[in-house]
Amino acid sequence: MREKRWLEASALWQVYRDQYPGHPAPWTQGATCLMRLGEMSAAAVILEKARERYARHASVWLVSAEWARLLHDRDREREFLEQGLAKCPEQWEILYRSADLQVRQGNLIQAEVFNERARAADQQRIEPLIQHAELAEKCEDWPEAESRWHQLLQRKPEHKQAYARLSKVLINQGRNQDARRYRLAGQYGAELLEPVKQPNAEANSKGSAGKFHFAQLVLTKALLGLKSETSRTHLNYAWVVIEPLLHLIIYYMLFGQLLNAGVENYGLFLLCGLVPWMWFAKAISTSATSIIGGQSLMLTTNIAPAFFPLVSVVQATLKQLPALLCLLALGLATDIKTLSWNLLWLPLIIVLQLLLTISLALLIAAIIPFLRDLANLVGTGLMLLMFLSGVIYDYRAMPGTIGQWLEYNPMAVMISTYRRVILDGNAPDMSGLCFIVIVTTTLLTCGVIFYRLQHRKFVRQGLR
Structure with a gap:
């Protein structure tokens, strides 16, 4: 029946x-x-x-x-x-x-x-x-x-x-x-949308509660999205590790064995570039059209447009961080000499990459509703940026001034920082971290200004 x-x-x-x-x-x-x-x-x-x-x-x-x-x-x-x-x-x-x-x-x-x-x-x-x-x-x-x-x-x-x-x-x-x-x-x-009762609170405390409330809503939606995504497959959360591991095997066989990349401990070298890059690329690609995808909800509610790219970034982060930790642990287990106290810099590096990803995702997601053609270039742009970021090679070994120009790519600096801490066991280059902070601050400032100026136009653009 x-x-x-x-x-x-x-x-x-x-x-x-x-x-x-x-x-x-x-x-x-x-x-x-x-x-x-x-x-x-x-x-x-x-x-x-x-x-x-x-x-x-x-x-x-x-x-x-x-x-x-x-x-x-x-x-x-x-x-x-x-x-x-x-x-x-x-x-x-x-x-x-x-x-x-x-x-x-x-x-x-x-x-x-x-x-x-x-x-x-x-x-x-x-x-x-x-x-x-x-x-x-x-x-x-x-x-x-x-x-x-x-x-x-x-x-x-x-x-x-x-x-x-x-x-x-x-x-x-x-x-x-x-x-x-x-x-x-x-x-x-419903638990996230109950009005916060603050009869004697000042305006600043209300604003802080509102931001915390918004962050809770973003995290809850990201968790629900991740659960929905993994429930459609038989292996569920196992794909969080399997997917980057498959990429690692393919790139290692192609560049490490067939093309002889000439890099010592190329497996861990590739791992330090591939996993952070997959995190960054997935967050950017899923958040690019997130505001357009949220038009129906924005039409019926007063939810902030920034909610949608933030959910995409947080969901990609929740999906990739376990892979980052598991695969890095696997790599470190195969090369014990890389263990050092400088590994304590990793949480700071991960936070910096998260902030860089959020700032760029917010800006791209805000621009695409006004320039729809840009959405078709996101995938191609990410592929080009991958090759310019030294994911599969050491960009510092590039001839001439090419390597110097690539140092202006924040993702190249970020991946180089991972390798410096994990592979070499050294402290990160402070000038590189400062450069990432400057780029992140600039992108985030531009994004905040754009959202404030165009806040009321996002829904209207979605109707065209």
């Missing part, structure tokens, strides 16, 4: 009816299969026998009422539900279906009566609560509908559809700002 193989299921239920004549399930389920096949007369015969044998079982009357509903025979449907209530007066589902029938007949007052009994019969079921709120909507009593949806959310805060329904109720009351807040709650979690 789960696979909707109704004919086969019907035949099996026939066998069960012969072998287990004292159980109602083979009769009700068999009738359901026949109804799905469109054989309503055959289903009626089975249900008639079931009502004679198992009149005390609510499922018999529920399936009989469903049979009548499919035939659009409301009189028979009401008759079966009434008989079911006579045999099972406190069965919540029969009461719930009776209320639904009254709604379809336009008897909202009687529907309220049945619904109240259904809620009292089983207080753990959510269906009568939803019906309770929908009845208020049918009466266009929006304050009462709001109150009922709130009651449902207090009992079932994880019910996402209730947030959307409550949002529509608030729109009907002209409370669009509250409606946006509840729509966001349904998508990203």
Whole structure:
């Protein structure tokens, strides 16, 4: 039945009816299969026998009422539900279906009566609560509908559809700002969108709480995105390590063995360039069109445009950092001489790369809605930047002034810093780190200015 193989299921239920004549399930389920096949007369015969044998079982009357509903025979449907209530007066589902029938007949007052009994019969079921709120909507009593949806959310805060329904109720009351807040709650979690209660707080503390709240929202969305991404594969999180490891093997065989790169300990050398680069490249490529992809959400909420590229960068960081740590540990295990106290510089280097990635991702994501053609050049630009960053070779060994010019590439400096700390066991070049800080600060400043000047235009650009 789960696979909707109704004919086969019907035949099996026939066998069960012969072998287990004292159980109602083979009769009700068999009738359901026949109804799905469109054989309503055959289903009626089975249900008639079931009502004679198992009149005390609510499922018999529920399936009989469903049979009548499919035939659009409301009189028979009401008759079966009434008989079911006579045999099972406190069965919540029969009461719930009776209320639904009254709604379809336009008897909202009687529907309220049945619904109240259904809620009292089983207080753990959510269906009568939803019906309770929908009845208020049918009466266009929006304050009462709001109150009922709130009651449902207090009992079932994880019910996402209730947030959307409550949002529509608030729109009907002209409370669009509250409606946006509840729509966001349904998508990203109610616990992050609850108003921060600070009755005696100063403006600065409110601003700090708002920033922390925004950071929580970014992290939560990134975690949900990562979980969704990994759930679509069989190996799940294992791909976090497998993917860069496959790239490492390919580049090592091609450049280390076939083309003889001439670099000592080329595997670890390649590792120190490849893993940071994959982190950077994935963050930039996924964040480039993130604001365009978030246009629908921006149309219905007042969420900041910077939210979308930040989520992409954080998600790429959460995905690549385990690979960075695992693969670097693997590399260090194969070359013990590289272990030194200078490895303590690694957290600072990782933070600097994160800030550099965020600053560039924010700027590119902000420009692309205004220059859509730029999105087609991001992949090509990243490929060119990869070869200019010394991922697979030492750019300092380039002839002439080429190596000097490549030192103005912040990613080349960043990868060189990783290799200096891990391969050579030396402290990072402070002039190189200062250069990265200057570039990051410049890009971040430009991005902040651009976002502030064009904040109201992002949604408008998405409609073109």
